[in-house]
Amino acid sequence: MTSADVLQFVASGLQNGAIYALVALGFTLVFASTGIINFAQGEFYMLGGMLVAAGVAAGVPLGVSVAGAVVITSAVGCLIERAVLRPVRSAGPLALIIITIGCSMLLKSWIRHLFGPDERAVPPFSGSEPVALAGALIQPQVLWVLGITVVAAAGLTVLYRWTRLGLAMRACSISHDAARIVGIDTARVVMLSFGLSGALGALAGAVVAPITQTAYDVGARMGLKGFAAAVLGGLGDPVGAIVGGLVLGLLESGAVAVVSGTYKDAVALVVLLLVLVLRPQGIIGRHLGEKL
Amino acid sequence: MRRRLNEAIVFVAGVAMLAVPAVVTDRYVLKVLTFVGLNTIVVIGLALLFGYAGQVSLGHAAFFGIGAYTSARLVMSFGLPWVLSVVGAAVVAALAGWAVAVPGLRLRGHYLAMATLGFNEIMSVAFVEARPVTGGNDGLGGVPFPSFGSFELKTPSALFVLVWAVALLVWLAARNIVRSRPGRAMRALHCTEPGALASGVDVAAVKVRVFALSAGLAGLAGALFAHSVGFISPSSFGLDLSVLLVAAVVLGGRESLSGPIVAMAVLTLLQYLGALLPGLPRQAAEAIQDWVPDIVGATLIAVLIARARGGAPVRAKEALGRGAR
């Protein structure tokens, strides 16, 4: 294997990993502020890709389509929280899981009603002429994926560290009661964290769609992989989510390089099961899992 | 009292099902009703695991698939008699359930749900990729009909009776289980694990056993499915079925067999409604089929919200996820 091959695999690993990281961030943001694992997270990713595809097909400029997809999905995230999760805040974790599963069925089905069951293509953001990089040929879209992930991660860091909203979100992740006492509108924070996770998922779906194509049913598997990344990095930890995503992407492409591509999709899932079972500290705690 | 009445109704309905082929001659209708019977077997298993013991599995379609492929292979590649292959398939699926349950003991709630979902996806990948065994995406055709010696069951009515007879036996067995020692232990640990431990219940052992039993029943149904249909492919064993099963148990209610059975029958029939109602225009039929996920999703959300708000009758109020700790 030449160094160019290695670079190729690393690039593809980082590209997939960046997507996992964005989806994982969505899981982590919602979990940190609510203790809920949102089984509809994968559908946000699906929505991002499908809405961009639909926008472009309808003649809307690409940039506007992407922005629109992100905004709409973010609104869907807020709506899910406000309309179906908030009324049952006190229900047990299983009920919340099932409700988010119900949401995921609806989103998937609506998109199928609207845009049909076929795969959709999205044009690359800036041409398809591969860029030569140290002997490897890289699709420009891969650079877009990496760039946007970096920007999103940086933006999130700024938000988390230096804004009032970020402070409120961090406070909620420690204790809702304490946050309420110091005057934080926790209900608003929870809704916004759903909105933010919708935006991140949609961004991931939109930016990777030109590479992978997209369809109404791509959400579930991506949701699982994103969750695997989030758990790998420690659920509730945004930095961990990004690291977990990249590690998972590299692991996958390493497995493809060393073994074969046949079971590529199983790699992340096996990692998920191993982490869940072998590193239970911090991931099976009742107080974390059943916080809300 | 109401509980007994419910069960009496289910029992009579179950026995009456066996007489259906005497009245219904439409092959398609019989096939659909056979699917209902197969799903009944699977959902009984999940009701024991989830509705009674409180352990969620979003991976039951995978156990169903494991049973289907195992039984098909045992007959086709190893020449086992049909009866043995079905038993073997159930055992293999139960072992798979055991293998998931033992590490799964460390997980609860969210994490068990995600882990079993992950298991289902892994198996989906495996069903597609393990071509020598499963035939990959092209599927596995020519699975022989059920047979006892040289006597083959190949008419839709014979297959119907076979499946429903098994379903009825499974229901009787499950009913017996929930009414005695193991059933009480399952219900107890669902309510409070410390309370169950303090009563001398080996919580871990009960969980693993009920998981294996539940997976075994899914495998049994899968084996019957493979031989009744004659052709199996990965698309029959995906997440959608797992989710539908969980939905049926949620809608059917906690600590109930008849509820999930009826719910699963409705959910199964919905998908074939168009073809079952004579005179329904083709377009209407297709529209209904198209909107099944919407109906299921919306019902799930509505029912759970209603229960959480306490608007439902007492028994339903004790529904999943709302059990006292």
Add this chain to the structure above:
Amino acid sequence: MSLLSVRGLDKRFGGVHAVRDLSFDVHPQTVKALIGPNGAGKSTVFNLLTGFDRPDAGSASFDGTELVGMPPHRIVRAGVARTFQESRLFETMTVEENVLVGMHHRLKTTFADAAMRTPRVVREEREAREQALHAMRVVGLEPFKDTLASDLPHGIRRLVEIARALATDPRLVLLDEPAAGLDGRETQELAEALLRIRDTGVTLLVVEHDMGLVMEISDEIVVVDQGRKIAEGPPRIIQKDPAVIEAYLGEVVDGV
């Protein structure tokens, strides 16, 4: 001859030294009370003795069997039952079913037996229900036999916990604040029930805040403060112990 002999029990949670080098004995067919101010580590001691938590050091020998290291359900099988401070009843089950779960380890029906409902299962179920009835009678629960646990009033719930513990056929029962939330009359009935239970040959170790109850039923008292034993002896000696009075500092003086 002691039935339970606790030696050098020690447990820390992070920086909190919850139980320190605690030793005491419980003699057969007696009632022993474990008392102390809030946060003295009493519930922790119960969790250590019943396998819900593992001590950092020490041993607890029950009639020659070492309890430390055993899982909770095995400790029950060895003959040590417990109740919880916050009741942990099986809410979706009737009182009778709650008690039947307590008999779990004494019954033999497996999944396979149950599925086939063999004649042996039917017989076992019938006998179990008779014995459960007996356990309910001891604490006066018979009228509530078919009531769902979730529908019971508070005072009755405590009795169900006790009946369920008795159903395990224990030789020693650990009761964690059995009188919490009971009114005067209910407490008196509880006291009588506990003495009846003792008279059937069951040994009791009771954590309790109600000093009236403690003084009435205990044969011996062990007092802990900040995880450490500060006094041990019969009620009339403990009442006058200066260290005990200081530890409580008025908290229960009126009761003592």
